[in-house]
Amino acid sequence: MGEENLPAVETKLKKDTEPSITLSESIFDESTLKETKKIEVDEQRRKDFSETVHLKEESIYFDFSKTHVSNNEYKNLLNDLKFKKLQEKVNDMFLGKPINFTENRAVLHTLLRDHNILEELLCEKSEDLTKRIKTEGNNTKECCESKNKEDEDDECKEECKCKHENCNCHTEQENNKGLTDEECNNCSNKEDRTKVKEELVKIRDFCEKIHSGKIKSSTNKKFKYIVNIGIGGSDLGPKVVCESLESYKIKHLKCYFVSNIDPLELYNTLSKVKVEETLFVVVSKTFTTLETMCNARLALKMASKLLKKSEKIVSDKHFIAVSSNLEEVTSFGISKIFAMWDFVGGRYSLWSAAGISIALYIGFDNFSKLLYGASVMDKHFKLNALKSACTMHSLIEVYYTLLNYNNKCIVPYDYYLRNLYLHLQQLDMESNGKSVKENKKFTDHSGMIIWGGVGTNSQHSFFQLLHQGTHKILTEFIYTLKPELEFFTDGSHHTKLLSNCLAQAEALRKGAENEDPHKLFKGNKPSITIRLSKLTPETLGALIAHYEHKVFVSGIFFGINSFDQFGVQLGKTIATKMNDVIDGKTTVDHEKCGCSASSIYAVDQIIESKKKK
Structure with a gap:
């Protein structure tokens, strides 16, 4: 199609597109441009392209060595991030x-x-802190100040030790200085800090009362x-965390998640529970989300019918809400309300009251450990973003994105992490699935599938x-070193599991020659390997936080906003109009509605189907 025949917006898009770094630019080695580079990994390369993050007794090891990126190419990508003021933007966040x-x-x-908030919760009893918040408000004293300062000093010293030759870490840290906890405390919004602290105490108290039986159902x-009734970030993050930490769950509890507006999901879930012993957690920032509110109303209706009690009693005794819309929640009949805030996006909200199902399922102590891992x-x-594992991970992906690897396959070799990729899918694709930069120019590169x-x-x-x-794919392997069920087997199952994980990464790299082309493995295919010493609340929290920061760094590189999601709105608007037509609330002029003949035909078929009932 000639450019003169393109729609106006598409013509503008082509004109306003600002290309990312092209393959002929200064970043790439000649062997990369000619596609002759082989993935070779000696001990020095392993050290240069790996990082370990320690969490008390446990650790996470990131291995990026089985990739094509050279030290020179990585340095060029890093320089680009310095030019884009990575550390300054991290500090701003x-x-x-x-x-x-x-x-x-x-x-x-x-x-x-926040590290200091978590330390304070550990140091003070819940009842005492609640009393002091009520009487002192924003003047709650931070009881662990000296301990935090010692921890911060140790952290700074550790971060300044670089394993690379000709290290100029000290000089760079002066030029790209990260923030200490103390600086964050002094500069960040004190009111927001108090809100977060109060909400954590509220969650802890509620969980303790549910677990002890102080709060009971309408039938005592x-x-x-x-x-848990929610969708998107109000479902995926908490659901994946609960699955991943199943071995830490409170013994007598079972947790289910309902997100889809398809009533079969809610029906199937209700068939697995005893309603008189069920707590419904409705999570929606606006409390107007279509799927969530339809499911919440249906759940209330069905629970009321099964319990033979009024909806008013059931909503008060069996429902809690996590929302910022107090008016809508109160109108629904829920009295137990937990807060959400505009400064937290849905896909980043599992750490908040939106993750209260996690705290209920694994206990608040383990929920705190999840938060602690993320804080590490x-x-x-934040102390030195340019030298972090998060940035290295991001730049490896950026490198392959520029080389037209448009998708990444995540394969955890751990049953509990089987659906982790679903949360990371939303985190990455909703954050960086954009095509417009901060300067309002279009870009031809952004996040991967x-x-x-x-x-x-x-x-x-x-x-x-x-x-x-034939597709160019970056593969990411995740495994845990220590097995979860040592009592269940002699360890041979876990050894076989890990052997397969490592073998697949090596097979992708090495390939295999064969005279029969059907049996030929070309190899030279890149992969990333992430090893958790053990799957614990701390290591899981750190891993998810790592991915959050990796996504942020990639957004900075491409110049896009990783924290909005306007792409979800258009389909919702059209769906509302179609729903009104199908329900007979409005009529539609087929010639003027702008829908395709295919969609108009489908809508007509649905209307006819409803008439036959």
Whole structure:
């Protein structure tokens, strides 16, 4: 199609597109441009392209060595981030500046797991802190100040030790200085800090009362089932965390998640629980989200019918809400309300009251450990973002994005992490699935398509494509060193599991020659490997926080806003109009509605189907 025939907006898009670094520019080695570079990994390269983050007794090891990027290419990418003022933008995020530039909002999910707030919760009893917040408000004293200062000093010293030759870490840290916890405390919004602290205390008190049976159902039963009703970030993050930490759950509790507006999901869930022992957790910032509110109303209706009690009693005794819209929640009949804030996006909200199902399922102590793990990764990132594992991970992905690898496959070799990729899919694709930069120019590169599955099952489904297919794919392996169920087997199962994980990464790299082209493995395919010493609340929290920061760094590189999501709105608007037509609330002029003949035909068929009932 000639450019003169393109729609006006598409013509503008072509004209306003600002290309990312092209393959002929200064970043890439000649062997990269000619596609002759082989992935070779000696011990020095392993050291140069790996990083370990320690969390008390546990650790996470990131291995980026089985990739094509050279030291020179990595340095060029890093210089680009320096030019784009990475550390300054990281500091701005932690200080609560409005880095969500399209909506003029702060991005403070890191405040939800603030190290000092967590230390204070450990040091003070819940009852005492609650009393002091009521009487002293914003003047609550920080009881662990000296301990935090010691921790911060140790962290700074550790971060300044660089394993690379000709290290200029000290000089760079002066020029690209990260923030200490104390600086964040002094500069960040004190009111927001107090809100977060109060909400954590409120969550802890509520969880303790549910677990002890002080809060009971309308039939005076102890709650044994949690049903979380939410969608997007109000579902995926908490659901994946609960699955991943199943071995830490409170023994008598079961947790289910309902997100889809398809009533089959709610029906199927209700068939698994005893409603008289069920607590429904409705999570929606606006409390107007279509799917969530339809499911919440249906759940209330069905629970009321099964319990033979009024909806007013059931909503008060069996429902809690996490929302910022108090008016809508109160109108629904829910009295137990937990807060959400505009400075936390949905896909970053599992650390907040939106993750209360996590705290209920695994206990508040373990929920605190999840937050603690994330706070350790926050420190690792904010003290020197340029030298962090988060930035290295981001730049490896950026490198392959520029080389037209448009998708990444995540394969955890751990059953509990089987659906982790679904949360990371939303985190990455909703954050960086954009095409417009801060300067309002279009870009031809942004986030990757994220997909995956669990090992070893995936080896028997889509690994054929990874090894011998035509698509350019970056593969990411995740495994845990220590098995969860040592009492269940002699360890041989876990050894076989890990052997398969490592073998697949090596097979992608090495390939195999064969005179029969059908049996030829070209190899030279890149992969990333992430090793958790053990799957614990701390290591999981650190891992998810790592991915959050990695996404942020990639957004900075491409010049896009990782914290809005306007792409979800158009479909909702059209769906509302179609729903009104199908329900007979309005008529539609087929010639003027702008819908395709295909959609108009489908709508007409639905209307006819409803008439036949």
